[in-house]
Amino acid sequence: METIIKIENLKKVYRMGQEKVYALKGIDLEIKKGEICCLYGTSGSGKSTILNMVAGLEKPTRGSIIVKDYHIEKLDEKQLARFRQKYVGFIFQSYNLLPNLTALENVSMPLAFKGYSKKAREKAAIDMLKAVGLGDRLSHKPNQMSGGQQQRASIARAFVVKPEIILADEPTGNLDTNTTIEIMDLITDMAKKYGQTIMLVSHDTEALAYSDRIVHVKDGLIEKIIEDKGKYTLKESAANA
Amino acid sequence: MKIFDLVRMALKNLFRSKVRTILTVLGIVIGTTAIVIMLSLGIAMNTAYKEQMSKMGSMNVINVHPSYDNINTRRGRNDVWVEPTISQEVLDQIALIPNVETVTPFYQTSVKMQIDKYVAYVSLTGIKPEAMPALEYKIAEGRSLNPDDKLQIVFGYNMKEQFYNPKSMGRGRMIYGPIYSNEEKDFNFLEDKIKMSFDMSFGEKLPGSQTGRKPKVYNVEGVGILEEGSWETSYQAYMNIDELVKLHEEYKKSQQNQDQKNRRKTTTEIGYQQAKVKVNEIRNVLEVQEQIRALGVNAYSMAESLESANKAQAVMQGVLGGIGAISLLVAAIGIANTMVMAIYERTKEIGIMKVIGARLKDIKRLFLYEASMIGLIGGVIGIGFSFGVSYLLNKLGPRLFAGGGIGIGMGGDAKLSIIPVWLAVMGMIFSAFIGLISGFFPARKATKISALSAIRTE
Ligand SMILES: Nc1ncnc2c1ncn2[C@@H]1O[C@H](COP(=O)(O)OP(=O)(O)O)[C@@H](O)[C@H]1O
Numbered sequence A: 001m002e003t004i005i006k007i008e009n010l011k012k013v014y015r016m017g018q019e020k021v022y023a024l025k026g027i028d029l030e031i032k033k034g035e036i037c038c039l040y041g042t043s044g045s046g047k048s049t050i051l052n053m054v055a056g057l058e059k060p061t062r063g064s065i066i067v068k069d070y071h072i073e074k075l076d077e078k079q080l081a082r083f084r085q086k087y088v089g090f091i092f093q094s095y096n097l098l099p100n101l102t103a104l105e106n107v108s109m110p111l112a113f114k115g116y117s118k119k120a121r122e123k124a125a126i127d128m129l130k131a132v133g134l135g136d137r138l139s140h141k142p143n144q145m146s147g148g149q150q151q152r153a154s155i156a157r158a159f160v161v162k163p164e165i166i167l168a169d170e171p172t173g174n175l176d177t178n179t180t181i182e183i184m185d186l187i188t189d190m191a192k193k194y195g196q197t198i199m200l201v202s203h204d205t206e207a208l209a210y211s212d213r214i215v216h217v218k219d220g221l222i223e224k225i226i227e228d229k230g231k232y233t234l235k236e237s238a239a240n241a
Numbered sequence B: 001m002k003i004f005d006l007v008r009m010a011l012k013n014l015f016r017s018k019v020r021t022i023l024t025v026l027g028i029v030i031g032t033t034a035i036v037i038m039l040s041l042g043i044a045m046n047t048a049y050k051e052q053m054s055k056m057g058s059m060n061v062i063n064v065h066p067s068y069d070n071i072n073t074r075r076g077r078n079d080v081w082v083e084p085t086i087s088q089e090v091l092d093q094i095a096l097i098p099n100v101e102t103v104t105p106f107y108q109t110s111v112k113m114q115i116d117k118y119v120a121y122v123s124l125t126g127i128k129p130e131a132m133p134a135l136e137y138k139i140a141e142g143r144s145l146n147p148d149d150k151l152q153i154v155f156g157y158n159m160k161e162q163f164y165n166p167k168s169m170g171r172g173r174m175i176y177g178p179i180y181s182n183e184e185k186d187f188n189f190l191e192d193k194i195k196m197s198f199d200m201s202f203g204e205k206l207p208g209s210q211t212g213r214k215p216k217v218y219n220v221e222g223v224g225i226l227e228e229g230s231w232e233t234s235y236q237a238y239m240n241i242d243e244l245v246k247l248h249e250e251y252k253k254s255q256q257n258q259d260q261k262n263r264r265k266t267t268t269e270i271g272y273q274q275a276k277v278k279v280n281e282i283r284n285v286l287e288v289q290e291q292i293r294a295l296g297v298n299a300y301s302m303a304e305s306l307e308s309a310n311k312a313q314a315v316m317q318g319v320l321g322g323i324g325a326i327s328l329l330v331a332a333i334g335i336a337n338t339m340v341m342a343i344y345e346r347t348k349e350i351g352i353m354k355v356i357g358a359r360l361k362d363i364k365r366l367f368l369y370e371a372s373m374i375g376l377i378g379g380v381i382g383i384g385f386s387f388g389v390s391y392l393l394n395k396l397g398p399r400l401f402a403g404g405g406i407g408i409g410m411g412g413d414a415k416l417s418i419i420p421v422w423l424a425v426m427g428m429i430f431s432a433f434i435g436l437i438s439g440f441f442p443a444r445k446a447t448k449i450s451a452l453s454a455i456r457t458e
């Protein structure tokens, strides 16, 4: 299997006045195409920082991130925007739908940025919203939907452009257990269907069962990597945590 | 992203914060209106100026009139009103002023004329025949006066209007003249016999007119009709000045004989009611005019009245232009402020858009379009508003500015404000452009917003 994301000796230091916060202290990680990789760890361990740097939203202090053939740390803002548009779909913990747009408009948005006609993007967006089970919520605004529904819409938005990489930062963090399982099913099924690679951040144990590999992060370092898929079942993971 | 989508998105965003948008647009409306109205005044002035040039005759001619200031010293011995005139002596002095080309006296009389069954009170002016071309009396029909003409007459373009048929009118109305008549009059100045008299009772029976005495009647000949144009010449008839003076003196003498018991003494010296002075070049007109005034007579010229009109115009344009420029500047700052506020408000949104695939140029354009749209909407409303203001100015202006510099020498139909299509279009484009410029800095700022700010939750 070919490597799609390669992280080498990634370090990140935040300066807060005189104080230095060592968020990442040297991460090495390779992610294969089609893999579902979960970054697991306590709050403040550095998971989000890794994910943001893969998306090029933050510059590393040291080290390199190679996604496909791009050295992310060397791209400028313009190139990063283009890179994200082409390869990356993002799912947030707090959904981050645009509040004044309907579900349909929100999901259409990435296609609009790609220059699709209104007709083409609405067709694709409707298909995607149906696929996530929101076929009857097209013209609902975010505040007219439940958390689970909003997250489905945001998943539809991430998947609608069929990106090669999906980055999901605690997508189930605000959801109850049942909804978490629904959402994880949805994400992993879609990713499997389109052969997409998923980098997932979670400290929900339910999410672990869906991952091919679980990367335990602690204090800015990789503590251990659990390779074996199927080692975690839902019950076991609950017990493990 | 497609431009159409960006425009729609920009409009949607503007609509979201209506009050702020309306207030910002208002600034642009005021600025655009002030500037467009300012320019419309200038354009109207220019148009009127050109019309004046064609209607008022030559720009390098000074009209000289007797002064009414020293009226008391010119009273006759028995306190009889003597109309002030310009003496030959003054005319000779004017002729000596540098840059003066010609001095043409006018001898004005009122006569009664009769053609066929029609009569008219005619203001008959004596003029030197050779001066007519120099003063740009243009002939439409027939010919101008020749130096050896005596009882030949050139008529102004609208003279025919003055003639009326006394028999076809009620008696009372005849006292009030001039009486304009639309009746089809089948006579021709150049072909028909024309009779003329200094006696106003000639040709018709007027209530209270002297009876018994037959007025002296001259047979005159129409030789030409002037072109349409100046109001000054349209209702005049012209005749060789020497002949007219001679005839008028004769008439006055006969009147004197009749009124012998009054012992009224008329001045033997001949005076003129008007003179036209032609100056070699327009730029010398004002100077010559000053010197003429120093001789104790009134002098006015188109050049002077246009200058004062232009001065008043320039002041008004300057004020409006200043208001316009300042309010547009303030409005532009308003747009920039609105956009910066919008960016602060939408920081998270901008971040999200960046993460989900917006290009930098999309973000930049979105804000540029929003800003230009404010400008454009303000411009369109401003132009609409300007048309309203312009209409009101044209309707109320002549009354507002009566007596002021503006409108001097203008015809009644002259407009104070004209907004041509190009000005309207330019106004809209310009205000959209102002918006675009105002949006430039905020738009750049928007592109610099970190996408990360969207992801960091609380
Ligand atoms: N912008 C920042 N400035 C300062 N410190 C930061 C910043 N972002 C993250 N950190 C710190 O870096 C560490 C890792 O953060 P993060 O990657 O968000 O953790 P996680 O997602 O695993 O909860 C934390 O200690 C956090 O306080």
Ligand SMILES: [Mg+2]
Binding pocket: A047, A048, A049, A169
């Ligand atoms: Mg995090």
